[in-house]
Each structure stands twice: as C-alpha cells, then as structure tokens.
Amino acid sequence: MERKQIAVSGVDIPLYSVRAAVVGSGAAALNAAVHLGRLGVDVAIVTERMGAGVSANAGSDKQTYYRLNPADDAGDSARAMAARLFAGGCVHGDLALVEASLSLLEFHHLVSLGVPFPFGRHGSFASYRTDHDERARGSSAGPGTSIMMYEKLRDEAALLGIPVLDGLTVVDIVTSAAPSSRRVAGLVAMSAAPGRDAPYGLSAVTADFVVLGTGGPGALYADSVYPASQTGSLGAALAAGAAARNLSESQFGIASKRPRWNLSGSYQQALPRYFSTDEGGAGEREFLSDCFPSIGTLLAAQFQKGYEWPFDVRKIAGYASSCIDLLVYHESVVRGRRVFIDYRANPSFPGTAYHAGALPAEAREYLERSGALKTTPIERLIGMNRPACELFLKHGVDLAREPLEIAVCHQHVNGGLCGDIWWESSVRNLFPVGEANGSHGVYRPGGAALNAGQVGGLRAAQMIAHRLSAGEPSSRDDGMPAMRGALDARMCECRRALAAEAVDPRTERLKMQRRMSRVLGILRERATIERAAAENADDLRRHNGSGVARGPDLPEFIKNADLLLAERFFLEASGIVVSRIEGGRGSYLAGTIGDFIEIDEEGRVRALLPPAAGSMALDEIVELALEADGRIASRIVPVRPVPREDLWFEKVWKEYREGNVYSPE
Numbered sequence: 001m002e003r004k005q006i007a008v009s010g011v012d013i014p015l016y017s018v019r020a021a022v023v024g025s026g027a028a029a030l031n032a033a034v035h036l037g038r039l040g041v042d043v044a045i046v047t048e049r050m051g052a053g054v055s056a057n058a059g060s061d062k063q064t065y066y067r068l069n070p071a072d073d074a075g076d077s078a079r080a081m082a083a084r085l086f087a088g089g090c091v092h093g094d095l096a097l098v099e100a101s102l103s104l105l106e107f108h109h110l111v112s113l114g115v116p117f118p119f120g121r122h123g124s125f126a127s128y129r130t131d132h133d134e135r136a137r138g139s140s141a142g143p144g145t146s147i148m149m150y151e152k153l154r155d156e157a158a159l160l161g162i163p164v165l166d167g168l169t170v171v172d173i174v175t176s177a178a179p180s181s182r183r184v185a186g187l188v189a190m191s192a193a194p195g196r197d198a199p200y201g202l203s204a205v206t207a208d209f210v211v212l213g214t215g216g217p218g219a220l221y222a223d224s225v226y227p228a229s230q231t232g233s234l235g236a237a238l239a240a241g242a243a244a245r246n247l248s249e250s251q252f253g254i255a256s257k258r259p260r261w262n263l264s265g266s267y268q269q270a271l272p273r274y275f276s277t278d279e280g281g282a283g284e285r286e287f288l289s290d291c292f293p294s295i296g297t298l299l300a301a302q303f304q305k306g307y308e309w310p311f312d313v314r315k316i317a318g319y320a321s322s323c324i325d326l327l328v329y330h331e332s333v334v335r336g337r338r339v340f341i342d343y344r345a346n347p348s349f350p351g352t353a354y355h356a357g358a359l360p361a362e363a364r365e366y367l368e369r370s371g372a373l374k375t376t377p378i379e380r381l382i383g384m385n386r387p388a389c390e391l392f393l394k395h396g397v398d399l400a401r402e403p404l405e406i407a408v409c410h411q412h413v414n415g416g417l418c419g420d421i422w423w424e425s426s427v428r429n430l431f432p433v434g435e436a437n438g439s440h441g442v443y444r445p446g447g448a449a450l451n452a453g454q455v456g457g458l459r460a461a462q463m464i465a466h467r468l469s470a471g472e473p474s475s476r477d478d479g480m481p482a483m484r485g486a487l488d489a490r491m492c493e494c495r496r497a498l499a500a501e502a503v504d505p506r507t508e509r510l511k512m513q514r515r516m517s518r519v520l521g522i523l524r525e526r527a528t529i530e531r532a533a534a535e536n537a538d539d540l541r542r543h544n545g546s547g548v549a550r551g552p553d554l555p556e557f558i559k560n561a562d563l564l565l566a567e568r569f570f571l572e573a574s575g576i577v578v579s580r581i582e583g584g585r586g587s588y589l590a591g592t593i594g595d596f597i598e599i600d601e602e603g604r605v606r607a608l609l610p611p612a613a614g615s616m617a618l619d620e621i622v623e624l625a626l627e628a629d630g631r632i633a634s635r636i637v638p639v640r641p642v643p644r645e646d647l648w649f650e651k652v653w654k655e656y657r658e659g660n661v662y663s664p665e
C-alpha cells in the first residue's frame, strides 16, 4: 500500500493506493483479507474500528456455525445441504450450492486457526440440530463463537502483515465509467475524529477491487440486538448503484436490552417467568398466561422457544413457540408496557402453581439429562449452562438478583446486496461478503450466516486473485476524476452542514429507529409502510437542509443519510412483498394486529389467530437498485434452482487449469 496526498479544491487529503481494499473487520472481512493475503494480493483493511461490529461482540447461549456434517452416518452431501438452504425460500440454488460445497473447507480453516470447535477422542467434530435443519449440521465453539472467529482471523491477518487503516468509516464507494460498465475505483472515508489530520477527517483510497464486509444495518431499529458499535453502511453501496435483494427478510427474536444479548437456547429452556410493568415499573403482571389454556402448554411453548429462537409465522398455531414473541410484541409495542424475563421465580398460572409435574415430557427429559431438573429458573440455567449466566455477570447483571428487560429485537438481515456465485455485486469488482451480502432468503438454518460470511470471503479472494493474474487493468487513473468529484462533494457537504441549522444526529436517528421497529418488525401492513416511506422522504429532505453544531458530529450526521437511504430500500422491498403474499412469511405477519390477536374489553389477549395458509411467494426474489435519477427500480426475479453439476474429474480439471471456472456460464 502506498500513501500520498491528493489536492482537491486547494486542500491536501491523504490518498492510499492498494489493489484490493477490504472494508470492515468482522469475521467475513478479515477472512477475505486473510485469503487475499495468502493468494499474494496487495491488500489493506479499512475499518471503522478494530473490535467493532457483530462478529467481535455478539453471541448467544451457543452461537452456531452451519456446515456439512461429515460424521452423519446417513451420508450428508453438498447437494443435500444446498437443498436445505434452497428450501428456505427466495434463495438462489447456485449460491446455496457454493455455500454448502465450501462449508467444510472454511469450517476447517477456522479450526486450523484455533477456533475451538469441539471434537471427540477420534477426531470427529460434534454436531447438533439447529433451526431449519434436519441433519445436525450445527457446530459451536460456545456463546462467543463469532468473537473467537474474529480474534483468530484478526491475529492471522496481522501475521500476514496486512496493513490496517483503523478508525476510518467508508462513506462513498467510488466507481468509474458509465452505469452499464460501472466498476470500482476506490473509497472515500472519514475519520471518527474529523479535522485532526485532514479537512473534515476525509481520506481517499484507490483500489481496483473492494471487498465490502461492513455487516448488517445494525442501527436501523430501536429494538435491536446488534451491538451498538455496528451501524452498517448499506447506503454507501446502494448509492453507488449496487443492486440489493430480499431486503424485506430479517430475523427477529427475544433479546435483552441491556446488555443486548440473544435469549435463545438455555435462556428459554430454564423456563423463566415473563412479566410486564407500566413505564414507571408499577403494575407487574404475568401476561403470557392470558391466552394459554394451561400451564403445560405455556411451559411447552417457552421450552420450545429455546430451539426455535427466531419469530416464525408458522409457529403460532397450536400454542407453538412464536406465540411468546407475538405476546411480548403486543405487550411492549402495541400496549406500550415494559417487558421483563425473570430467573428468580417460576412462571405462575391462574389457579395452578408451577410444579415439575406440569413440565412437558421433552422438557423434563432434557432438564433431567442435563442435570438441571431444579427448583428455580436460575438453578436450571446454571445446571444447564453456567457460562450463559456468567456472561451476564461480566456485563454487570446478576440474573439471580434482578430481572432483564427484553423486547422482540432485530437480529439479522437475511437479504442484502446482490452477489453472484463469486460474491461479486452488480458493480464490477465490488464484492459484498458477510451480512452485507444477501445470499439468504426467508428462512435460513441457524449458523448459515457465519458460514456464508466465510465462504463468500474465500470466493471473492479467489476471483480477485484470478482477475489479477489474468491482467485486470488498474482503475486508478481513469477513476481519479470520479474520486476528486466524490471528495469535493463531501467537502461541500461538510461545509454546508457546519453552516446550517444544527440538529442532534442522535435524536434524528432515534426517530427513524422507532419508526422501523413499529413498521417493519414482526407485524407489517401496506398502508403503514407507505406512510413510513413518506416520513422517510420528509426526514431525508430535512436532513439535507440541516447540519451539526460541531465538526465531531459530522460522521454521525453523514451516517444518518446512509441509514435513511437503507431504510427507504427496506420499506420499498417490504411494501412490494406484503402486496404479493397472504398472512405473512418467515419473520413477519402481514396485516393489522387485529387480524392476529383477539382482545377482551380490558385489553387482555383472549386468543391468537394464526395466519391462514396463503401464498408466500417463496420462488421469487425482489431486487432493487437506485437509478441515476434517484428513483428505485424494482424487479421480481425467479429463483434459480440448485444446479446439477457434471464433476467428471478430467473435465473439471481442464476447466480449472484453463481458468474457465471463473468465466460466466
């Protein structure tokens, strides 16, 4: 990597030049950087902050990695795993096949780096069944699997000597040439402490290839279990013209607010008590019992929630596990009460106190075999999974002494930027990897996100190394006018914002986040989405006419525009999908609350009304892209099936030797 200066409108701005820039330092970005470094590519990492993001900070009771199960006696295969990923709906079969085929390679790569996935005496790795999985393809290194992935990959990147531009937030992806032959030319980034080293903290990076590992849009929702350090940068890629798919599809589930943590697995299987209070903490009430017919059905749904963490519209009928999420949502979002989960006492039910005899057989056996058939939820949690308890202690919360405030939180976006089988976007040489890439559909097996992030990084690195060896010309010179234009535009914007009427960027963001939690949570309705889209347009107009009082607020202010653009795309995608399905799909119900919840005169839930089976449009994908005139173009694309491959050795070997595997089909 070279460092020089570039003079724009009479001021000098730092200019870094590298062949491949990897943006972000989560598990996906770091893995791409490691593979690029090993393949001999001149690569640098540009990141907001080492140690920020989801991978480095989030987890659950047993954070899962999904991969082929080599110890499956019935014989697992890449095709079988691809079929499972494809069955999630709105998934392209060729992407599913790549994720399945390379899942073991990337899993073993992590093992070789030292991520402690447990293996037995004879070397086989242990596996378990996760959500939407029939073959026990889940593995885990514990509650902090992704944290360990982040640490090992970070250390490996350092060993390889890959330079890191730390403390730089990418605000623009610069492209050269006309939209039809658009390709990446570099990045404009902004320092978290503007004004220290350059005007407004701006820097430029020229790069022929950009791997975008900036993660999901964590700051889009108020009720969110993304770590606060993950805000996301989808807007920069969308503004550069990269197409997006499946932005309507996210995962939501029950999580604690402070600290932000998924309450899946043992956190539910310990069978804690749920209660709500008014804003001031008074009027405590165990609301779950309102609509369950017996304590047995309530405990069964709670226990099942451990395995079935994400909200799923198919799990409402028959008092199934997603009734819990829907009731929590109703109590908090619709009724405006605070909801808590409490490990100090057992759930109670009118007329029947909790007793071990009320436990469903499955829960009883599980607790017994785990040595956790104890009297209180906290004892059961410690019996099953002591680290899950210690984790909260580390964050200053003693579950034995205090309840946890919870919400149905946004946890993951299944959609994202469109990528092909090499994870290349619709913009040449721009490769979104990890959560920034929308390779998943409506349902995904638990752990598939971490696997897709690793596989995508490998594929992007392979294609970049191939293009370089095939003599890909540098875009440095023909991209320079676009780079100057982008830097000039950002300087003008900063100057304007510092002179305009100041707003507090945090207050503005919170308004958008609350709107998203209200409108695009687990309940969605066309008319409300349309109103939110109009509010989003107003907010963007106001943003463009307002500013900040001080230079240090500029990065947050500029991030708000990125988030508002992302919100606009999410609303557009969801509006289209809601008009094409009936009742709901995956993680959201489509309709009004009255379609799914019957209440009595006191506002208590009398019954839950599961959506009638209707069209879920699982064989099509909504793709969106920003047009030159600022409109969003949408198209409905049929899913591509899982390809049938001819893997005759001599044929594949020849294609591989000649580099034809990299050519478009």
Ligand SMILES: Cc1cc2nc3c(=O)[nH]c(=O)nc-3n(C[C@H](O)[C@H](O)[C@H](O)COP(=O)(O)OP(=O)(O)OC[C@H]3O[C@@H](n4cnc5c(N)ncnc54)[C@H](O)[C@@H]3O)c2cc1C
Binding pocket: 023, 024, 025, 026, 027, 028, 029, 046, 047, 048, 049, 050, 051, 052, 053, 054, 055, 056, 058, 059, 060, 062, 063, 064, 065, 066, 146, 168, 169, 170, 171, 213, 214, 215, 216, 225, 226, 227, 229, 230, 231, 232, 233, 261, 262, 411, 412, 433, 434, 435, 436, 446, 447, 448, 449, 450, 451, 453
């Ligand atoms: C609570 C929780 C539990 C989860 N459990 C599981 C699980 O069990 N299994 C599973 O498969 N998935 C799980 N997921 C999802 C999975 O962890 C994430 O999808 C994955 O870690 C994302 O990795 P990433 O590398 O794409 O992004 P991240 O790890 O979020 O990294 C993004 C990086 O980009 C940087 N960045 C962002 N914007 C910019 C910018 N503009 N300029 C420079 N840098 C930028 C950030 O600082 C960060 O370094 C879970 C998610 C959460 C929140």
